[in-house]
Amino acid sequence: MKTLHMTRQLQRCKNKRFELYAITRIIHKVDDLDIKFITQQYVARPDGFALTDLYLPQLKLHIEIDEGFHKQQVDADKVRELDIITATDHQVKRIDASVAIEQINLQVDQIVAEILQSVEVQKAAGNFQAWDPETEHSVSYLQSRGVIRASENVALRTSAEVCNLLGHNYKGWQRSSASVPHYPNIRLWFPKLYPNEQWFNHISYDGCEIHEYCIESETKKRQFIDKNLSENIQQMVFARVKDELGQTMYRFKGLFILDRDKTCHESGVYWKRVATEFELGLT
Amino acid sequence: MKTLHMTRQLQRCKNKRFELYAITRIIHKVDDLDIKFITQQYVARPDGFALTDLYLPQLKLHIEIDEGFHKQQVDADKVRELDIITATDHQVKRIDASVAIEQINLQVDQIVAEILQSVEVQKAAGNFQAWDPETEHSVSYLQSRGVIRASENVALRTSAEVCNLLGHNYKGWQRSSASVPHYPNIRLWFPKLYPNEQWFNHISYDGCEIHEYCIESETKKRQFIDKNLSENIQQMVFARVKDELGQTMYRFKGLFILDRDKTCHESGVYWKRVATEFELGLT
Numbered sequence: 137m138k139t140l141h142m143t144r145q146l147q148r149c150k151n152k153r154f155e156l157y158a159i160t161r162i163i164h165k166v167d168d169l170d171i172k173f174i175t176q177q178y179v180a181r182p183d184g185f186a187l188t189d190l191y192l193p194q195l196k197l198h199i200e201i202d203e204g205f206h207k208q209q210v211d212a213d214k215v216r217e218l219d220i221i222t223a224t225d226h227q228v229k230r231i232d233a234s235v236a237i238e239q240i241n242l243q244v245d246q247i248v249a250e251i252l253q254s255v256e257v258q259k260a261a262g263n264f265q266a267w268d269p270e271t272e273h274s275v276s277y278l279q280s281r282g283v284i285r286a287s288e289n290v291a292l293r294t295s296a297e298v299c300n301l302l303g304h305n306y307k308g309w310q311r312s313s314a315s316v317p318h319y320p321n322i323r324l325w326f327p328k329l330y331p332n333e334q335w336f337n338h339i340s341y342d343g344c345e346i347h348e349y350c351i352e353s354e355t356k357k358r359q360f361i362d363k364n365l366s367e368n369i370q371q372m373v374f375a376r377v378k379d380e381l382g383q384t385m386y387r388f389k390g391l392f393i394l395d396r397d398k399t400c401h402e403s404g405v406y407w408k409r410v411a412t413e414f415e416l417g418l419t
Numbered sequence: 420m421k422t423l424h425m426t427r428q429l430q431r432c433k434n435k436r437f438e439l440y441a442i443t444r445i446i447h448k449v450d451d452l453d454i455k456f457i458t459q460q461y462v463a464r465p466d467g468f469a470l471t472d473l474y475l476p477q478l479k480l481h482i483e484i485d486e487g488f489h490k491q492q493v494d495a496d497k498v499r500e501l502d503i504i505t506a507t508d509h510q511v512k513r514i515d516a517s518v519a520i521e522q523i524n525l526q527v528d529q530i531v532a533e534i535l536q537s538v539e540v541q542k543a544a545g546n547f548q549a550w551d552p553e554t555e556h557s558v559s560y561l562q563s564r565g566v567i568r569a570s571e572n573v574a575l576r577t578s579a580e581v582c583n584l585l586g587h588n589y590k591g592w593q594r595s596s597a598s599v600p601h602y603p604n605i606r607l608w609f610p611k612l613y614p615n616e617q618w619f620n621h622i623s624y625d626g627c628e629i630h631e632y633c634i635e636s637e638t639k640k641r642q643f644i645d646k647n648l649s650e651n652i653q654q655m656v657f658a659r660v661k662d663e664l665g666q667t668m669y670r671f672k673g674l675f676i677l678d679r680d681k682t683c684h685e686s687g688v689y690w691k692r693v694a695t696e697f698e699l700g701l702t
Binding site (some may be wrong): 139143154156157160161163164165169236237238241260261368 | 424436437440442443444446447448450452519520521523524695
């Protein structure tokens, strides 16, 4: 698992040679298979999407290799299926790669020292969670932690696993929503958070608002809006995404309630985020 | 110069992810800009051409990353312009990349330790020549060494520089051969050692024999053979090649004399190698 991940991650940097040089140096100098590296992570920023060159989820750290030309804006349409993380509390470090290789090496080695120190700090505080591809997306591991947080890369491979995390015992699950045992007012929702055949769905770049309406017919659109206005439901959102290697995942985005001020027949349903973590106590 | 070289070398491994992972680990763990690395070096072997994954010319060491499938034979036609080195006295180490990443790391780290030790041995013996892209292909550097050896990657960027290495003082040189001051029986030759418009040229895989004849006309072919049979010339061969980054170079292949047993009107001129090094004493 780690072999596949590590080698594929490097291969993704192949188009930019300074990025490839600097990123491989960071990874081989850190030289710790307990630390997860993701190359080319999409992140949502207040003004749109961005692609960071290297992302260390355990440290919430992004590293940008600046090759000396302006970075292309990411085309939102091309990435809508992808796993786009909210990086509001993340740190970004930059490496200027437009200099001589000795200076690139010095910058990389400085960042490597900082990474190793951050890991030591986490370990001393008992917060370090070693990267384990076998368990990071497993129900039992997430249950053992007791709480899920949108900021902690919570994701499962299937919607049935999400149901089971919340107390069900399903072998499979085909629908786009599900109940939550012990929480009659909470509904699990597995949306594609981008326009698709039947639905206009959109999540704001800051992750705080989801806009949703049916595009099949005006009647269905109105019925759906009326139904939601008549209920008083919290939606626990696990968005369907593709991870960086192309596999489907369901990523926790938080708990949302209906925004009754904005929701109307003309523009559709608006959901606003009310929590980014959830205690699994009763499940 | 080193920046360009190092980053371009890594970029050339992009198609094979285990090779990319292992090679970047070797380079970043050795972490010494005095050591030259060449990715994908063509070498001539008794049975044909081969491509090695990583080549350290100062150590005459090749490293092969075995990804667990049979390596393609190199198509001789595609590489004929390239810089193909003779690797008879070179060492080859292999890394089995079909295993888990922890085992790849162990193998790489073992090879890195061996590389560092070999460098220490060379340094202790006073034989280590730090990689310097500014001087490695310079006339004055080669003159300062006093002797040129085919086994030591002797190459210059232009044929005028080759002439000047042998004692001329030319600004440019357009012809495919030149005299050598103080050595009336030696002729500098700058052949393309592969069939081209006017000449059939071929060097044997072991570098010991060059076969040459004119393909323009039967008359010219005979005249050329008769002229060589009437002379008693040693040819100092600097073959015109493209280096691994696509630049033209003239690489020293040794001193050759006419093979009077094999040379005839039917098959053309054969040159056999009589020396692989030359003292620059008189130049």
